[in-house]
Amino acid sequence: MPASSVRLGVDIGGTFTDVVLEHGTAQYSTKVLTTYAAPENAILDGMRQVCAKAGVTPDQITQIIHGTTLATNALIERRGAKTALITTQGFRDVIEMRTESRFEQYDLNLELPEPLLPRQSRFTVAERVSASGEVLIALERAEVETLADRIAEAGYTSVAVGLIHSYLNDAHEQMIRAVLAEKLPDVMVSLSSEVSPQMREYERFNTVCANAYIKPLMKSYLSRLEGRLAEEGALCPIFLMHSGGGIISLESAAEFPVRLVESGPAGGAVFAADIAARYGLDKVLSFDMGGTTAKICLIKNQTPKTSRVFEVARTYRFKKGSGMPISIPVIDMVEIGAGGGSLAHVDALRQIRVGPESAGSEPGPACYGRGGDRPAVTDADLILGKLDPDNFAGGSIQLHADRSATALEETLGAPLEMDAQTAAFGLAEVVDENMANAARVHAVENGEDLADYTMIAFGGAAPLHAARLCEKLGVARMLVPTGAGVGSAIGFLRAPFSFEANRSLYMKLSGFDADAIKGLLSDLTAEATAFVRSCDAQAEILTETKVYMRYTGQGWEIPITLTPAQATAPDAETFLALFEADYAALFGRVVDGMDVEITVWAVNATTPQAQVAPVALAQDAGAAQASGTRVLFDPAMGAAADAQVVDRAAMAVGQTVQGPAVITEDETTIVLPQSRYAMAQPDGTIDIREAG
16 A cells, blocks of 8 residues: 555444554554444544544545444344345245254254244245256246235335245346336345355355345445545545455445455454464464454464355354354354453353353443443453553543442352452353363364464453463464454455355266356356456456365365366366365365265455565563553462553563563553463564463
């Protein structure tokens, strides 16, 4: 970016809205409480603050990149539009029947989550397309016109269209949209053949329903945001972070808002990948903990792991399969309800449980003094000495330790016969163990040993808990970058423009059709490239091709990456060799004598990542000067101790801090247990390692 550029990154979280402004090489940031009723108010407030810090005006901003949890929250809280689903006759109940999988196999009282759309909102048409794309039963226009009248009479404002095998032949879905546009011009329409053109109707129908459900809400919000920013003088282009770790235009985001569902966490993963590149780290555990959730992601070779299906709103102890599957490109991470605002209670077995319910920003944890009376993780952190009540969020929020103590004693202490500090210790240990378990499971599922990894911690709450997680996970090194408290917003400013186009075309290697593959990949490349061109007409565009392959009869695929040469000259033997190499690496063996099949083809178009300058590690420059001491409870010791308090901004390059200590800044606090020491690196990163 040119030195004169002024770029704004904005991340709306469940508790705080983070705003970062980059003016050339200088960076300015702030955190403001999220305003749920009108999220744009918090953005404007934060923009004014960082513009004042930087000495610029909103009309000087050249680009705004935004990520938000609004789409996710609307799905979780079921606050979307009145939505109808139009599907093929006989498939009305697919989203309710789900799949044959039981996410808790031995629970006889298992309750399946309610589908996003109730049965009376699901309509059928007499049509059928075969698994090869052939029309078996033609769709009659008159039937669609009659159905449009019923939809209008019922007052639906958004319609999802998901027909069987429409990813191979979308003619019937296109006819339905044309009729609805003619008869119901004010109703928004989403087609599964555009939102998620992939096989597996349960996932595809859920994805198009989710897109239609949140489309009116997100279109309205994005339109309001654009207008309010223009009123402030910010007339620059606005882009949105999508769940796959790239940036798309405002118009694309409004049309496909389901791609925004994991936009905030994706920004955090991009931020961690950028730090990994600067430090030359090939194995990184990204740990992002904010006010509402904690996100854990594995980053190998400075690239976050991606997936094409993930779940929103898991309802059963965060069990895989208990949520709503969304079939879009996404950075693969595990997300649990463990943030600073996560609330604690005692269950029927007299055990402390934390989350997923969050105090958010309204009313917030008890210590905020805004009406909350139940203990949150932030209340425990305050009682344990991790937070300074007079300097939270740069002093913008006064914390009340007495209210935290009261909430802990009444909710946890009374039933468990504990004082406030013991209850706080129990709460903190439970939430830390929850996060550690999530990280262990995620690593095992990916065949990784976390002992080989370096943790990168960011988000307002992560540096408070990250060192304890390292102790539990056996991770020897941890980095807390500059701007860690607003890491996702910074990640937005590091992300490339990108879009992934994908499509299902079932093909066995024994029936390999090179010409059909060339045509399909050419179409996907053109589609993905066009989306990127809509954001930046002049930029260089790179493409990456993936095919999803499995042995015939298996239930799921693994992604195989093709080089440009392999994509333009497809060859069955090459595909097989690539598949067997990756399969053996993942499962330890190949299966001889079985045919291999391809189910999904994907092309990701992206602008090149900016080159980063490697960081030359600092030499030990002696101990940093402490500004005072604070009583800090060290969980590993099981006792409180006097801890040094060090101002992060005052640490010179190479200076060290030995735990127990707290390193303070405006947006977060780094807690060092006795087992760790920290060193300031040349780029301002705090490098934390095991004490010798």
